[in-house]
Amino acid sequence: MAEEEFLNLDEDDEEFDEVELAEAASDVEEKLDLEQKNKLIYIVIILLTVAIFVLGALFFYFYYKKKESRLHHEVNATKIIEKVIRKEQPQTEANSQIQRWLYEAQKLYEEGKTEKALQLYQKIAHYNRALSWFNIGVAMMKEQQFTKAIDAFDKASLDDKLKCESALNAAVCAYNLKKKKLFDRYMQLAKEYLVYEQNSPLYSFYQTLLNYYQNAYPEALVSITHPTSDYYRPKELFVGSKIYTSLDNLQNAINMLEHADRAKDFFTLGLLYANTGQYKIASDYLRKAIDIKNHPKEAKLALSLAQNRLGNLQTAARLMEEVVQKDANATEIYPIKVALKPSLFDPVVAQKEFQKNIFLDKFYRYSLLFYYAPYKLSFYGNDMKDIKKGARTVDIDKTKPAMAYLTTSQNIAQVNLEIARAVEFSLSHKLYETQAIFKDALKKYPWDAVLHYNLGLTYAQMFNFKEAYKEFAKSQTLDTTLFESAIFKSFCATLINKDPTIENLEHIYALLSLSKEPTYKKRISALINIARDTPTMPDGYLPADIHPFDTAIDMVFAYTRSEESAWKESTEAMKKLLPKDLVANILYLDAHNNKKDIKQYAKKIQQTLLNSNLDFRPLYFGETLSRELYVKMLNIAGLTHIFNNKLEHEHNKYGAYIAFQLTEAFTAIYTQQFEKAYKRYNALIDTCGQNDTHTLFLAAVAAIGSGHHANAIALLELSKLTDTSNLESRYALGLLYQEAKNFDGAAIQYRKIGDNGFQSSYFTFYLTSVTKNKNSLYK
Numbered sequence: 001m002a003e004e005e006f007l008n009l010d011e012d013d014e015e016f017d018e019v020e021l022a023e024a025a026s027d028v029e030e031k032l033d034l035e036q037k038n039k040l041i042y043i044v045i046i047l048l049t050v051a052i053f054v055l056g057a058l059f060f061y062f063y064y065k066k067k068e069s070r071l072h073h074e075v076n077a078t079k080i081i082e083k084v085i086r087k088e089q090p091q092t093e094a095n096s097q098i099q100r101w102l103y104e105a106q107k108l109y110e111e112g113k114t115e116k117a118l119q120l121y122q123k124i125a126h127y128n129r130a131l132s133w134f135n136i137g138v139a140m141m142k143e144q145q146f147t148k149a150i151d152a153f154d155k156a157s158l159d160d161k162l163k164c165e166s167a168l169n170a171a172v173c174a175y176n177l178k179k180k181k182l183f184d185r186y187m188q189l190a191k192e193y194l195v196y197e198q199n200s201p202l203y204s205f206y207q208t209l210l211n212y213y214q215n216a217y218p219e220a221l222v223s224i225t226h227p228t229s230d231y232y233r234p235k236e237l238f239v240g241s242k243i244y245t246s247l248d249n250l251q252n253a254i255n256m257l258e259h260a261d262r263a264k265d266f267f268t269l270g271l272l273y274a275n276t277g278q279y280k281i282a283s284d285y286l287r288k289a290i291d292i293k294n295h296p297k298e299a300k301l302a303l304s305l306a307q308n309r310l311g312n313l314q315t316a317a318r319l320m321e322e323v324v325q326k327d328a329n330a331t332e333i334y335p336i337k338v339a340l341k342p343s344l345f346d347p348v349v350a351q352k353e354f355q356k357n358i359f360l361d362k363f364y365r366y367s368l369l370f371y372y373a374p375y376k377l378s379f380y381g382n383d384m385k386d387i388k389k390g391a392r393t394v395d396i397d398k399t400k401p402a403m404a405y406l407t408t409s410q411n412i413a414q415v416n417l418e419i420a421r422a423v424e425f426s427l428s429h430k431l432y433e434t435q436a437i438f439k440d441a442l443k444k445y446p447w448d449a450v451l452h453y454n455l456g457l458t459y460a461q462m463f464n465f466k467e468a469y470k471e472f473a474k475s476q477t478l479d480t481t482l483f484e485s486a487i488f489k490s491f492c493a494t495l496i497n498k499d500p501t502i503e504n505l506e507h508i509y510a511l512l513s514l515s516k517e518p519t520y521k522k523r524i525s526a527l528i529n530i531a532r533d534t535p536t537m538p539d540g541y542l543p544a545d546i547h548p549f550d551t552a553i554d555m556v557f558a559y560t561r562s563e564e565s566a567w568k569e570s571t572e573a574m575k576k577l578l579p580k581d582l583v584a585n586i587l588y589l590d591a592h593n594n595k596k597d598i599k600q601y602a603k604k605i606q607q608t609l610l611n612s613n614l615d616f617r618p619l620y621f622g623e624t625l626s627r628e629l630y631v632k633m634l635n636i637a638g639l640t641h642i643f644n645n646k647l648e649h650e651h652n653k654y655g656a657y658i659a660f661q662l663t664e665a666f667t668a669i670y671t672q673q674f675e676k677a678y679k680r681y682n683a684l685i686d687t688c689g690q691n692d693t694h695t696l697f698l699a700a701v702a703a704i705g706s707g708h709h710a711n712a713i714a715l716l717e718l719s720k721l722t723d724t725s726n727l728e729s730r731y732a733l734g735l736l737y738q739e740a741k742n743f744d745g746a747a748i749q750y751r752k753i754g755d756n757g758f759q760s761s762y763f764t765f766y767l768t769s770v771t772k773n774k775n776s777l778y779k
Contacts, residue, residue: 130155130156130157130158130159130161130162131156131159131162133152133153133155133156134152134153134156134162134165134166136152137149137150137151137152137153137156137166137169137170138169140152141169141172141173144176146173146174146176146177147173147177149169149170149173150170150173150174150182153166153167153169153170153173154166154170157170157189157193160196161196163189163193163196164190164193164194164196164197164206165206167186167187167189167190167193168186168187168190168206168209168210168213170186170189171183171186171187171190171213172213174186175213187210187213187214190206190210191210194206194207194210200228201228201229201231202228202229202231202232203228204223204224204226204227204228204229204236205223205227205228205231205232205235205236207219207220207223208220208223208224208236208239208240209239211223212239212242212243217243217246217247220239220240220243221240221243221244224236224237224239224240224243224256225240233260234260234261234262235260237256237257237259237260238256238257238260238262238265240253240256241253241254241256241257241260241265241268241272244256245272250272250275250276251276253272254269254272254273254276257269257272263288263292263294264294266285266286266288266289266292266294267285267286267289267294267295267298267299267302269285270282270283270284270285270286270288270289270299270302270303270306271302273285274286274302274305274306274309277309279306279307279309279310280310282302282306283303283306283307283310286299286300286302286303286306287303290303297323297326297327297330297333298333298334300319300322300323301319301320301323301330301333301334302334303319304316304317304319304320304323305334305336305767307319308750308765310757311755311756311757311758311759312755312757313731313734313750313751313753313754313755313758314750314751314753314754314755315755316750317746317747317748317750317751318747320738320743320746320747320750321743321744321747324743324744331741331743332741334767335739335741335767335768336735336738336739336765336766336767336768337739337765337766337767337768338704338709338732338735338736338739338763338764338765339704339763339764339765339766340701340704340705340762340763340764341760341761341762341763341764342764344635344669344670344762345635345670345672347598347602347635347636347637347638362494362495363495365530365556365559365560366491366492366494366495367460367463367624367625368552368555368556368583368625369491369527369530369549369552369553369556370457370460370461370468370488370491370625371461371552371583371623371625371626372548372549372551372552373457373484373488373549374547374549375419375422375423375426375454375457376419376450376453376454376482376484377416377419377450378415378416378419378448378450378451414445415441415445415448415450415451418437418438418440418441418444418445418451419438419441419450419451419454421437422434422437422438422441422454425437428617428621429615429617429618429620429621429622429623430621430622431458431461431462431621431622431623431659432621432657432658432659434458435455435458435459435462438451438454438455438458439455442455447478448478449474449475449476449478449479449482449485450475450479450482452471452472452474452475452478452485453471453472453475453482453484453485453488455471456468456469456470456471456472456475456485456488456492457488459471460488460491460492461622461623461624461625462623462624462692462694463624463625463692463694464692464693464694465492465495465496466492466496466693466722466723466725467692468488468492469489469492469493469496469498472485472486472488472489472492473485473489476489480507480511481511483508483511483512483524483527484524484527486505486508487505487508487524487527487528487531490505490531491531494531496723496725496726497725497727498725500531505528505531505532508524508528509525509528512524512525522538523549523550523553525538526538526553526557527553530553530556530557535557535560535561536557537553537554537557546573546577548574548577548578551570551573551574551577552574554566554570554573555567555570555571555574555587558570564591567591568591568592571584571587571588571590571591571592572588572591572592574587574588575587575588580613580614580615581614581615582609582614582615582616582618582619582626582629582630583625583626583629585608585609585614586609586629586630586633589604589605589608589609589633598636601636601637602636602637602638602639603637605633605634605636605637605639606637606639609630609633609634609639610639610642610643618659619659619660619663620650620654620657620659620660620663621657621659621660622659624662624694627659627662627663627666628666630643631643631663631666631667631670632670634670635670640667640670640671641671643667644667644668644671644673647660647663647664647667651664658684658688658690661680661683661684661688662684662690662695664680665677665680665681665684665698665699665702666698668680668702669698669701669702669705672705674702674703674705674706674707675706677698677701677702677705677706678699678702678703678705678706678708678711680702681695681698681699681702682699684699685699691718691722692722692723693719693720693722693723693726693729696715696716696718696719696722696729697715697716697719697726697728697729697732699715700712700715700716700719700729700732701732701762701763703715704732704736704763709736709739709740712732712736713733713736713737713740716729716732716733716736717733720733724752727753727758728760728761728762728763730749730750730752730753731749731750731753731758731760731763732760732762732763733745733749734746734747734748734749734750734753735763735765737749738765739765
């Protein structure tokens with residue numbers, strides 16, 4: 001950012017200097033000798049010339065005495081403070097004026113008008129004396145000797161042509177001395193003296209400064225946009241940028257600085273662009289600032305924050321470490337405050353986030369497939385086609401003969417009796433009871449591949465993808481013809497940031513040739529294509545007697561191909577198959593409504609999702625996907641409080657169920673009842689053994705919302721230990737360590753995430769109050 005600058009008439013800006021004055025005086029002396037007139041004039045001229053040299057020497061002494069030790073004062077770009085602008089007097093001003101006076105004096109003398117010539121020479125000496133005092137005042141300002149500077153400016157103001165700028169600089173000195181009355185007095189004098197500058201090309205510039213210092217920003221902008229000359233134009237534009245920043249009109253502030261076209265403004269432009277959310281452009285400017293060593297420390301930390309926003313966490317970590325290694329106190333420059341994202345609570349923002357993530361995100365694509373995937377029996381090559389979970393049954397009556405078959409057949413293995421018992425619970429969406437049966441069965445039959453597959457499916461439906469991955473891997477090892485295990489293992493690997501080893505799926509094609517079921521072959525081929533990000537549906541895949549799982553596959557293909565009509569058709573097909581299913585109704589709403597009209601969309605959500613005819617059992621007993629999609633959809637419509645009231649009313653009836661308690665806690669986050677959510681999650685972790693990474697993470701979300709940041713760190717550390725691939729946990733942990741000024745701890749977490757464009761669904765950060773050395777424009 002720009003250095004502190006002063007109204008200054010210094011030697012670098014003046015073509016006409018003391019040498020020229022000496023030469024002019026010498027010419028006059030020669031003429032006096034030749035004509036032998038008026039010895040008094042000769043003596044006066046000599047004295048005047050000596051005085052000019054003495055005062056000039058005095059100025060050089062003060063100006064250069066401490067030139068090497070000048071302090072470069074930083075300007076806070078967040079809050080507009082009184083800024084002193086250095087006056088680089090145009091060469092046509094003071095210098096040419098003295099030249100004109102000398103020429104006129106010489107002419108008068110040649111004409112024999114010695115008395116008038118003498119008066120003009122006295123005027124030259126007086127002006128140069130005032131000019132010297134003015135520049136001495138500037139030197140004193142730069143040394144922060146403000147009292148001495150004021151005294152010098154008072155002496156300089158004896159000349160009419162220096163009154164306005166002398167008063168302005170004296171006002172700035174008074175400001176730095178925190179003498180408001182004195183500041184007001186000099187500002188008033190400067191305003192009165194402005195009349196002397198009406199014909200000056202700097203008139204608009206002086207007007208700008210006067211109005212700016214007196215907080216008359218609209219008036220200052222008028223003079224900035226209507227300059228009387230191009231002198232000091234970059235500085236005028238800089239002042240305009242500061243004014244627009246104070247008015248929170250950042251785009252105009254950016255425009256003015258870019259027109260100023262000064263390298264010294266790269267840092268400020270980087271901060272301004274960052275504050276408007278344009279982090280890529282901000283990064284470019286901040287890198288330029290670093291290259292030219294313009295606030296390199298602050299610029300590096302600002303760049304690290306911009307890279308954090310862009311999801312380049314490894315780069316952010318490197319920049320942080322580079323700065324703190326050189327200056328341990330640099331952690332104080334940009335202190336942050338960790339917060340929950342506004343999209344969690346603002347219906348309009350939430351709608352945009354929901355639409356953006358629902359299927360473009362692999363998390364939801366894979367979760368949808370896990371949600372509708374069928375359990376299997378231990379008949380190799382035989383799907384449990386008619387036994388489908390709960391409301392996701394094509395015809396629930398078909399499960400009765402299947403159950404009878406399982407329990408009465410002499411040929412069914414004991415393991416299938418265990419599976420049948422688990423499926424019976426799954427028909428009521430009692431997922432936790434279903435999982436418990438599979439776990440017990442595996443204690444007796446640990447080598448059964450289908451049991452491992454079924455257990456893996458329950459973990460996946462709870463969003464515990466790490467444990468699901470383990471079970472699918474065991475199932476694949478025990479039975480290589482159980483193709484779904486290999487594919488679902490690949491899905492989970494992606495979700496927990498492991499190598500999905502998609503190439504290992506290629507062997508399935510060879511084994512598929514042994515299958516005699518063409519529909520099954522096409523289903524597996526379709527799943528492999530999804531795992532490989534190939535949005536191609538096998539020809540003639542969808543069978544006449546379609547399973548909800550096949551429809552879910554069709555939905556994923558339709559969305560990833562951005563085929564709106566196919567997306568609508570597939571969601572409509574799912575709703576016809578499962579008219580009471582929550583997820584089916586949510587996806588139908590998403591496909592068949594104009595989400596740009598948020599009010600109308602909210603009305604449709606209310607009419608559909610608060611309908612008592614829907615099957616709410618998954619919210620009380622079952623799958624995580626239905627719970628989170630349902631609450632997020634209600635949040636879009638601003639209806640979470642209605643559902644929260646319903647949960648409170650039904651707590652006595654269903655409060656013992658783990659899934660119900662999880663729904664209560666999750667809903668409390670979205671109704672901003674963070675303390676309630678925090679206590680609910682703690683109870684689930686401590687007394688119900690719900691210590692999976694997803695639950696621990698949501699508990700940390702509630703802890704941050706309720707202000708328990710230290711507890712959040714502990715929960716996130718547990719979440720990270722439970723599943724080291726949980727990037728949300730790592731990111732939140734990194735932010736909390738950075739908030740606590742533990743840059744080393746933060747960098748460790750950020751580096752594990754890498755430069756992959758990661759964007760948290762829950763967390764963000766803001767900069768806290770400005771410190772004295774901070775140039776902050778981040779929000």
